[in-house]
Amino acid sequence: MSLLEIKNAHLKLDNKNILNGVSLSVNKGEVHAIMGPNGSGKSTLSYMLAGRDGYELEDGEILLDGKSLSEMEADERARSGLFLAFQYPVELPGVGGMSFLREAVNSRRKFLGEKELDHLAFVKEARKEASKMFVKDEMLKRAVNVGFSGGEKKRFEILQMSMLKPKVSILDETDSGLDVDALKIVSDGVNSQRNKENAIVVITHYQRLLDYIVPDFVHILSDGVIIKSGGPELALEVEKNGYSGLINAA
Amino acid sequence: MQHSLKDDYANCVKNYTNQFKDNSFRKLACNDFKSWPGPREETWRLSRLGTLSRKKIKPITPNLQKTINGKSKHIGSKIIKFVDGAYRGDLSSEMPLGVNLSSLNDSESLEYLQKLKKSNLNHHPSTNVSLSCTPSIMKLTVKKNIKVKDFFEIIYEGGEESQSVHPVLYVELEENSSLYLIERFNHFSTLAMPLQLTEIRNKASLNSIKIFNDNKETYNLSAHCVHLSEESNLNSFSLIKGGMFTRSETHAYLNGCGSKLSLNGIYISGNNQHHDLTTAIYHDVPDCISKQIVRGVLGGKSTGVFQGKVRVAQDAQRTDGQQMSRAILISENANANAKPELEIYADDVICAHGATVGELDDDQLFYLNSRGVPMDKAREILIKAFLEDMINQSVDNSLHDFVFKEAELALSSIIIKETL
Ligand SMILES: Nc1ncnc2c1ncn2[C@@H]1O[C@H](COP(=O)(O)OP(=O)(O)O)[C@@H](O)[C@H]1O
Ligand SMILES: [Mg+2]
DSSP: OSSSEEEEEEEETTEEEEEEEEEEOTTTEEOOOOOOOOOOOHHHHHHHHHOOOOOOOOOEEEEEEEEEESSSSSHHHHHHHEEEEEEOOEEEEEEEEEHHHHHHHHHHHHHHOOOOOOHHHHHHHHHHHHHHTTHHHHHHHETEEEEEEEOHHHHHHHHHHHHHHHEEEEETTTTTTTHHHHHHHHHHHHHHHOOOOOOOEEESSSSSSHHOOOOOOEEEETTTEEEEEEEEEEEEEEEEHHHHHHHHOO | OOOHHHHHHHHHHHHHHOOOOOOOHHHHHHHSSSOOOOOTGGGGSOOOOHHHHHHEEEEEOOOTTOOOSSOOOOOSSSEEEEEEEEOOOSSSOOOOEEEEEEEEOOOHHHHHHHHHHHHHTTTHHHHHHHHHHHHOOEEEOOTTOEEEEEEEEEEEEEOOTEEEOOOOEEEETTTEEEEEEEEEEEOOOOOOOOOOOOOEEOOOOOEEHHHHHHHOTTTEEEEEEEEEEOOOEEEEEEEEEEEEEEEEEEEEESSSSTTTEEEEEEEEETTTTEEEEEEEEEEESSEEEEEEEEEEEEEOOOOEEEEEEEEEETTTTTTTEEEEEEEESSSSOOOOEEEEEEEEESSEEEEEEEEEEOOOOHHHHHHHTTTTTHHHHHHHHEEEEEEEHHHHHHHGGGGGGHHHHHHHHHHHHHHHHHHO
């Protein structure tokens, strides 16, 4: 059974067809990359999966570990093990980073029937994970994403991923706005979390990220459908010929 | 019919004043209260007193034996108590050296009245009614150069149904003195009309917290006039959470160069509560700063009003005046009105203002949800953050936790109601 199964997903925004029959199977231990030009529906797909209001499926089905997600609200999907790293992480003035992480982690633990971590144990764990992502203590004291640089925001997203230990992570353009050094930190963070039990879907416009996070499969999304799937070599083809060649051929 | 009922309270007030011998100032005040302000009076248009005017109320005769058995939660180490509007020395702390608390005599009371009559609170019902009916005007003085370390806490309590209470206070900080003052309004009466005049002399500094938490049927029409002298400083924060109808009206006169004022407030409203923060800041001399942040959270069928006037006189060059108000509606039936009003007659000024009324931000809610935080909890987190952010900016560090806890208590009751 696949860990994440998207079957024939159709979705409209503002009465406009955005997803036009996306199908995708992701198994345990796999990393998939979804590539596509701007406006092809990548973020829409990720919001749909995460369960954002207004992004309900018109037609089709999505299953996480065999369970249908359609009836679940965003928070329940997250507690069930789905994680979305945002293309544009949201600022939360007044909400401290540490307490935000704790709220998130304890929500997931409660769902899994695990004991909520007490404050000290939590802070220790958070600091350990944060240092791996080069996230300083000082940053965790600040309000979430407020005044963070582009790189800091993305590092904080991956830190959340590492704390939540999701089954399926969707990373929406985690490479955008990163310089090479930051890209390396973020990719190392993601790679260190790859294991046999989870799966990662990397969404990106550029091939560059896939040099660092090497996918098992690559899919090309255009106008809300996957027009081609293949191995890592497909990403190189995009790099060489651009999307237009692939789209025209399809 | 309605007319005669309206006059009823004015008559009660008049009769009540007959019992006093020292009534020169009372007579003057009493003559200026004919009836409640009507909806045609601009500053009362958004906070109407129709329902109040139809209630049968009379001024209370303070019971000087009364003690209140509620749980006391003193945070100040010096307590000053008013019960039924009357100062109660037997329930209050002794004043430390350099601080004086006493009642005004006749001629001082008349002077007090004249000062208020010169302000724009001259027509306020609490000015006139409370000066008519107060047991006595109490004056708290901090002597020159005295920096008071203890927190002072004034607790206003007592009152009965169908009666009105009239505590009147005069606070004077002499030159170069400083004080932390917490005031808690916990009245049980149908109507409370606290009146206060505060004078902050040169280089003196006052940190003030007011917590309006009267009984759920109470109308509180607080009126406060503040004068700031040269290089003086007032950092003031009001939390309005209790009562049926609470209006806190403050007029602050910056009449000494280099004075600094923060006049901040939060209102947290639920059920049918009506909360009103009305302020007027008068920059009459150059080089003063005023900052104002106001935030509101409204649930149920509550209404919030913020009226903020800032007037910069022609001579008040290099004034820096900032005003920002935001209200968040957490229920469909809640309502918020913001009326900023800038009158600027000087040309070299920095003044900014902004007022917004809205709901919680969908992107922020979704971000929290996407991390597994359930919707109710996400809303709670964002509402608390909205207030905590502001409390951190505007309340002295030493009082953060106290103020935030007071806000949290009120929040939890309105949030629970919204999610049921
Ligand atoms: N809220 C919305 N309402 C209507 N159209 C939208 C909305 N959000 C995005 N779109 C449109 O959907 C298409 C896909 O957008 P998006 O998923 O953000 O693309 P990508 O992430 O691949 O760049 C674009 O044409 C965009 O203009
Ligand atoms: Mg996108």
